[in-house]
Amino acid sequence: MAADSGAQQFPLPAILEYPSSTPPELITQGAEGRLYKSTYLLPSIPCALKYRPPKPWRHPVLDARLTRHRILSEARNLAKCRREGVPVPTVYATDESAGWLMMEWVAGGPVRAAINEWLQRRRDSEQAEGRSGDAIVEGTREEDADLVALLRRIGAAVGHMHKVGIVHGDLTTSNMMLRPWEKGKEPTNGHNVEGDGLLEGEIVIIDFGLASQSSSDEDRAVDLYVLERAFASTHPRAEKLFTAMLESAYKDAFKQAPIVLKKLEDVRMRGRKRSMLG
Amino acid sequence: MSTSSILETVQLEHIPSTHSVHIAVFRDVENAAFLHQQLLARNPDFEYALIDAGVITSSLQVLSAAFRAINVQVAGTMRTPNVHSEIVWSLSPNNNIAESYRRYGITPESRDLIIVKVLVTPLVSSSSSPPAVETDSDASAKPLLTPQTIEEHLLTHVKGRPVPFTDLTLGELTDWGRVRKYYKLNGVSWLDKIKDPATKDKEMNMLIMSGMALRGV
Ligand SMILES: Nc1ncnc2c1ncn2[C@@H]1O[C@H](COP(=O)(O)OP(=O)(O)OP(=O)(O)O)[C@@H](O)[C@H]1O
Numbered sequence: 001m002a003a004d005s006g007a008q009q010f011p012l013p014a015i016l017e018y019p020s021s022t023p024p025e026l027i028t029q030g031a032e033g034r035l036y037k038s039t040y041l042l043p044s045i046p047c048a049l050k051y052r053p054p055k056p057w058r059h060p061v062l063d064a065r066l067t068r069h070r071i072l073s074e075a076r077n078l079a080k081c082r083r084e085g086v087p088v089p090t091v092y093a094t095d096e097s098a099g100w101l102m103m104e105w106v107a108g109g110p111v112r113a114a115i116n117e118w119l120q121r122r123r124d125s126e127q128a129e130g131r132s133g134d135a136i137v138e139g140t141r142e143e144d145a146d147l148v149a150l151l152r153r154i155g156a157a158v159g160h161m162h163k164v165g166i167v168h169g170d171l172t173t174s175n176m177m178l179r180p181w182e183k184g185k186e187p188t189n190g191h192n193v194e195g196d197g198l199l200e201g202e203i204v205i206i207d208f209g210l211a212s213q214s215s216s217d218e219d220r221a222v223d224l225y226v227l228e229r230a231f232a233s234t235h236p237r238a239e240k241l242f243t244a245m246l247e248s249a250y251k252d253a254f255k256q257a258p259i260v261l262k263k264l265e266d267v268r269m270r271g272r273k274r275s276m277l278g
Numbered sequence: 279m280s281t282s283s284i285l286e287t288v289q290l291e292h293i294p295s296t297h298s299v300h301i302a303v304f305r306d307v308e309n310a311a312f313l314h315q316q317l318l319a320r321n322p323d324f325e326y327a328l329i330d331a332g333v334i335t336s337s338l339q340v341l342s343a344a345f346r347a348i349n350v351q352v353a354g355t356m357r358t359p360n361v362h363s364e365i366v367w368s369l370s371p372n373n374n375i376a377e378s379y380r381r382y383g384i385t386p387e388s389r390d391l392i393i394v395k396v397l398v399t400p401l402v403s404s405s406s407s408p409p410a411v412e413t414d415s416d417a418s419a420k421p422l423l424t425p426q427t428i429e430e431h432l433l434t435h436v437k438g439r440p441v442p443f444t445d446l447t448l449g450e451l452t453d454w455g456r457v458r459k460y461y462k463l464n465g466v467s468w469l470d471k472i473k474d475p476a477t478k479d480k481e482m483n484m485l486i487m488s489g490m491a492l493r494g495v
Pocket residue numbers: 027028029030031032033034035048050089103104105106107110170174175206207208209210
């Protein structure tokens with residue numbers, strides 16, 4: 001298993017070497033950090049542990065300072081969002097000197113995987129009906145209601161986060177989880193009870209490693225632009241629909257949205273110019 | 279895992295196996311002033327985390343504080359005299375140590391107490407034999423502590439009614455006014471909009487745990 005070889009290849013942070021009811025599981029291994037699934041306090045409480053190991057290629061003093069800074073900043077921004085009611089994982093514990101941050105485990109999977117799976121199923125069913133399956137998803141068909149509702153929930157979550165003064169810095173559909181609805185949290189409208197349930201769930205924003213406190217409309221617009229580009233490259237067939245739904249739900253969630261969306265136009269323009277030049 | 283009637287014994291996840299946590303809860307304690315005095319006098323026989331139950335909403339809150347305190351003890355970075363005072367400070371969302379003793383620790387007026395003892399046993403080969411190995415220098419100083427001796431000590435010296443360490447009993451002892459003030463929950467408007475009481479409790483507990491984790495961050 002990948003997790004096993006990973007665990008052998010890289011030493012665990014000391015905290016995970018201490019006994020637990022089930023061994024920690026390596027979930028992802030990025031350039032900067034590793035994400036483990038483990039348990040906090042009791043065997044019944046799953047947690048995510050983000051570990052930023054020392055980078056041998058960096059000067060040790062600088063490396064330690066950078067790691068501390070990133071762990072602390074991620075913890076602060078998560079805590080700020082949590083307090084303000086933006087759905088993010090709760091911070092359980094941190095040890096910035098040891099380079100780890102322990103937080104609530106979010107059930108479900110990344111939004112990216114859910115949308116990909118949904119698009120795949122849609123393609124399969126279109127092909128079964130003799131169509132090409134590559135058509136743009138307009139959001140007008142009855143079966144598209146689930147996707148429209150999900151995109152709206154993404155827009156609302158991002159709007160809420162911006163409203164409380166946090167910009168994320170790395171908004172992608174991989175950094176959003178789709179957590180199965182908890183009791184009493186399902187929206188009364190805006191979700192399709194008839195669907196296959198693939199896109200059901202609460203949006204939980206994760207990975208605040210590049211987040212910062214900011215109320216700048218320019219920063220917010222860049223956040224939206226990054227998400228828009230990331231979405232377009234992972235799910236091109238739903239790009240147009242995404243932009244429309246994101247913008248409208250973002251407006252509903254956040255009073256200042258019109259100014260941000262205007263800035264977003266400028267940011268897009270600059271992006272286009274840059275790609276024409278480049 | 280409980281081995282005795284009034285102590286709840288917990289082996290926390292990701293804590294060295296040498297460390298175990300033992301917790302008792304006493305209601306209607308009549309001699310809080312005496313117990314408080316033992317702490318002030320640094321009487322080593324009373325080295326416990328004596329927590330005022332009013333500021334506690336859940337068992338996880340207590341276990342979180344123990345987890346953090348044991349971690350800093352193991353790392354050698356304690357800023358208070360011992361792991362037990364470190365537990366009390368770990369309940370606080372801010373760095374003021376003296377204030378944390380006053381707010382979360384026992385006071386002469388406390389009525390309900392949560393008492394935590396962290397036992398550190400030397401690694402022993404067999405689990406059936408009692409933890410032995412005292413160094414020569416302090417072998418004469420005090421007998422080795424076990425859950426049994428702790429229980430006896432508490433039953434002898436705490437004049438109160440032992441109750442189980444469960445969320446149910448802890449919930450009856452919570453002083454929400456203080457909790458809301460200390461953990462700054464009063465300005466959190468979305469909390470008050472939650473209708474389902476269980477969901478609301480869970481969210482509040484999460485904010486308390488997050489507040490504790492963010493101390494000094
Ligand atoms: N709290 C959590 N609960 C469940 N899964 C999580 C949680 N946090 C992260 N994950 C999973 O681990 C993956 C990586 O996490 P994250 O995005 O925070 O790390 P990263 O991208 O490596 O971090 P960074 O970009 O800061 O270096 C996520 O895509 C998600 O699948």
